[in-house]
Amino acid sequence: MNLKDYKTQFINALLTVVEEEEANSFFYIALDELMHMRRVDLVLQEVVLSAEQLAQWQGVLEQLLTEKPIQYVFSKAYFYGLEFSVNEHTLIPRPETEELVEWIIHTVKQQPLKQWRILDIGTGSGCIPVTLAKNISNAVVTSMDVSEKALEVAKRNADHNGVSVRFLHQDVLKTVSIEEYDLIVSNPPYVRHLEKIEIQKNVLGYEPHLALFVDDSNPLLFYRKITELADAFLAPGGHLFFEINQYLANETLALFENTRLKTTELRKDMRGNDRMVHAEKK
Template sequence: MLLKEIKDIFHKELGKIYPKEEIDSFFYSCIEHYLDLERFILVIQPGITLTKEEEQPLFEALSELKQERPLQYILGTAHFMGLELQVNENVLIPRPETEELVQWILDDCQVERSRDLKLLDIGTGSGCIAIALAKHLSNAQIYALDVSEGALNVARKNAASNGVDITFLHDDILDTKLELDFDIIVSNPPYVRELEKKEIKKNVKDFEPDTALFVPDEDPLLFYRAIIDFAENHLSEKGKLYFEINQYLGEEAKALFHTRNFSEIELRKDMFGNDRMLKANVPSRGL
């Protein structure tokens, strides 16, 4: 079959679910992944024909896309800050907003490059935050924690394939006995309230892990409180906390840090204009 005919089939089968530009992106990502063909192939070779064997993975991917399974899970890979990462249903798909959080940390760490740093990523999932930090902070000792052994298996593979050394910890921050101190703690914890499920797209709600997404309506800052409790005893002097947050709870999260006497609390918007990131310095422990 002609490759351009398969592209037409993608649009016909997926047109009621996705916008045209997204379908184009799906198609070109699939041919690049499965056939190692560049996006411009149809421009220079409009008559390119595939064998039945070459067609098969494209039609299998199409079938899964019709079920609204995320393309990253279909291909088994996602990209984050120039890194290629393995992903599956044990981990969240890395988002561009999280890249902004990592970049904030890297910008702040410019002045810290003269000394060694010890960092902890809580709820590491695919390892995207920890691995990106390890790639850019050669002087840092990085730890990454997750309650899910399935997620940690993915993160370990990603660290190895990207050539970074990270200490992974299987632990629950809600009940941790970890006795290590850190200069920086970062987390993208579960923060979507159950009441917000109706706003979540099917490809997220039905496929990405609930435990990494949702928190009870009555206690949406559950994980932030637990991490603050840990940070009060395990952040070094002048240590910093960085969080990704629920866009609807920016002020509530900020107020929580004020009540716990953290300083230099800063709330930042993401590229879409939503409250998405928060930084705070460790409270003074006095004499």
């Protein structure tokens, strides 16, 4: 079959589950992954798919029709210009988290230290610690996660991107003490079960619930614990950064009351939702 003809067939099939713009995006991602071709190459070349190639395309299409995220189909995602392996044990990196990382990098570069000691809590794919290690030359980065499977992926991503990160297999909720750090960052689970109605099917069906959801009755348990650790073990003048639940911004800020952590800023993400908090230890 001619690839241009197959494109029409591929996109028409996907229109049953996604909008046209996303269907086109999926086609061109698959074009790059399967054929190592760009959009312009498809215009300039006539390509006839072999039986083997057609079977590969059909395999991708069948997975996408189940609403499996394309990042999981190809086991690959991009974050802050870097390539990361992802699988069912790790969340897909989000643009909102890129905004958080950009904020951290800007903050660090405005306040040079001989060496920044950075702790990331909730490693996942490793997108936060790996990106910080890649972009902050004078940083020693540590990252912890309760999931051994996620840590395996994060270690591969650190190696792939040529950075050194120390990974700890540790449950922060059971952690009593940590080393002294200059900066702690976390994007912990924060989606309440009552918010599942807002979550897309491809997220609910495929991304790890351990990394997404918290009990409705105690949605800030990770933030509370990490705030306690930051209050006790951040160096004077140290920084705490959170990605937060947009509906619980005020409740999250209230956790800093009666601590040495002073809220310096609450920021919205690109969609206008309350999403990031920065506090500094006095």
